[in-house]
Amino acid sequence: MRFVPRFTDGRAFPQPLGKIVCVGRNYADHARELDNPVPDEPLLFIKPATSAARLEETIDAPFARGEVHFETELALLVGETLKDAGAAEAERAIAGIGLALDLTLRDVQGKLKDKGHPWEVAKGFDGACPLSVFLPLSEVPNWSALAFTLAVDGEERQHGHGADMLFPVPELVAEMSRHFTLEPGDVVLTGTPAGVGELPRGAELRLSLTGGLEIVTGVAD
């Protein structure tokens, strides 16, 4: 069954989830922690719709394939078609904001990167993108004032601020639309700040977004 994005007020988005367009290294502190150079243009990749799962439900992952890492990210629900969009058009097309985990098979990804191979299988497996409900947007928010956190078993592990994004939301979404047409029901992940780490089995996760989103969820044993 296709994943359908939902809003905090219980409404279902009228379209099922399409693709999930993601950016790597959108925070300089995270690029440095993985020893990656800070990019001068966004490093984009796609997770398939089949990788989506509900963040509010128990998170499962293919732990037998090696270390599974969490990356906490601001998620944007696309409400209108965007192709070669400018920044102002891009930000007006965002219908909701939420939170996501960009789960990554870090050992698998490392081996593929070493060989210069694509690393889709490390990022696109079933369940690789737990997505929260979305706060509906009636007006464009102050992107640089947005902040979010992840706590694992009560300990804060990641906090992100919109102001620290190398490519701010409007420019990032516009750039994405120059490579891939964005359609209603697509989701954009905006990159992770520092503090990524191994997802502990059986852990409790608490994700918060300024403006009212607070999600407590768990990882399968």
Ligand code: ZN
């Ligand atoms: Zn990520």
